[in-house]
Amino acid sequence: MTDIAQLPKPALDVRDLQVALALASAGSTARAAALLHLTQPAVSRALLGLEGKLGAQLFERSPRGLKPTAAGERLLSGARELLVSLVELESRVAAPAPPARLRVVCECYTAYHWLPSTLMSLRTVAPDLEVVLDVAHTAAPVSALCAGDVDVALLTTAPIDKGALRERNLFSDEVVFVLAPGHPLASKKTLTASDLRGCKLLVSTNTPDAEARWFNRAAFGRKPPKLDYERLPLTEAIIDVARAGLGVAVLSEWIAAPHIRPGELVIRRLAAGPLRRPWRFAYRRELEPAALRLFEALKTAAPRLRIAG
Numbered sequence: 001m002t003d004i005a006q007l008p009k010p011a012l013d014v015r016d017l018q019v020a021l022a023l024a025s026a027g028s029t030a031r032a033a034a035l036l037h038l039t040q041p042a043v044s045r046a047l048l049g050l051e052g053k054l055g056a057q058l059f060e061r062s063p064r065g066l067k068p069t070a071a072g073e074r075l076l077s078g079a080r081e082l083l084v085s086l087v088e089l090e091s092r093v094a095a096p097a098p099p100a101r102l103r104v105v106c107e108c109y110t111a112y113h114w115l116p117s118t119l120m121s122l123r124t125v126a127p128d129l130e131v132v133l134d135v136a137h138t139a140a141p142v143s144a145l146c147a148g149d150v151d152v153a154l155l156t157t158a159p160i161d162k163g164a165l166r167e168r169n170l171f172s173d174e175v176v177f178v179l180a181p182g183h184p185l186a187s188k189k190t191l192t193a194s195d196l197r198g199c200k201l202l203v204s205t206n207t208p209d210a211e212a213r214w215f216n217r218a219a220f221g222r223k224p225p226k227l228d229y230e231r232l233p234l235t236e237a238i239i240d241v242a243r244a245g246l247g248v249a250v251l252s253e254w255i256a257a258p259h260i261r262p263g264e265l266v267i268r269r270l271a272a273g274p275l276r277r278p279w280r281f282a283y284r285r286e287l288e289p290a291a292l293r294l295f296e297a298l299k300t301a302a303p304r305l306r307i308a309g
Helices: 015-026 029-036 041-054 072-095 110-114 114-124 142-148 191-198 209-220 235-243 251-260 285-299
Strands: 059-063 065-068 100-104 129-133 153-154 165-179 199-203 228-230 248-252 266-270 277-284
Touching: 015 029, 015 041, 015 065, 015 072, 015 228, 029 277, 065 072, 065 228, 065 248, 065 285, 100 114, 100 142, 100 285, 110 114, 110 251, 114 153, 114 285, 129 285, 142 165, 142 277, 153 285, 165 235, 165 251, 165 285, 191 209, 199 235, 209 277, 228 235, 235 248, 277 285
Parallel strands: 100 129, 100 153, 199 228, 199 248
Antiparallel strands: 059 065, 153 277, 165 248, 165 266, 165 277
């Protein structure tokens, strides 16, 4: 083992290097003092001490402020490398931080059709971020957030208390109409509100009342007509009834996509334009750094259904 007494003993320390870099960046002792959170006299004394240790003038004054001398330039180039190397050494030695754990819930079950596999893929690109689904709080995601039972909620219609929570717009999914090729409306490229008034609309029993109100307003305006809804408990049942030509399924593109096969079902949207349902990303304020990392990962993760014609 190398004798510790034989190791070189540098005259400079980390603070000396920081002072030199701050002076070069700021161009004056006053501005360097602000960068270092010191007083101007303290920076001036530090510079004198640094030059005394090296026996060389490191900066000269000019009308434009402090300018490094040749000796100062050599110190600055080496100082940057040394500080970077020291930080890298610290990071290699320091114990890795435990993964940040986020419990996530969705207000609408439709997101669960793709979100689990997306979260699994995050484990390879963000191993320091552990994300788990908490489906048990789907019926009341905002209450669970406020109570601290979950950390992040993907919301569609539920409002939040912006004093206690934070939120960002995340993405949107499209609500589409799925019907059999032989259905009378299948011959139309797009559907009108009048078309939908006269047919049976197939929806899920899990659809929250607020979501149903959003659909009625988005599709029919402020005064939606009385519609013929049939509520079914399973996606497969909704799809099969639509396939039989007994109604028009109203589904998120995320649910519809896996069931669309040529010759069995067709997809239609409103003539007035796509029914895009906005999603928001709500989270507890104290978890913002980890939550925003998840937000960035999810912004472009939602799948899209290609609609022909």
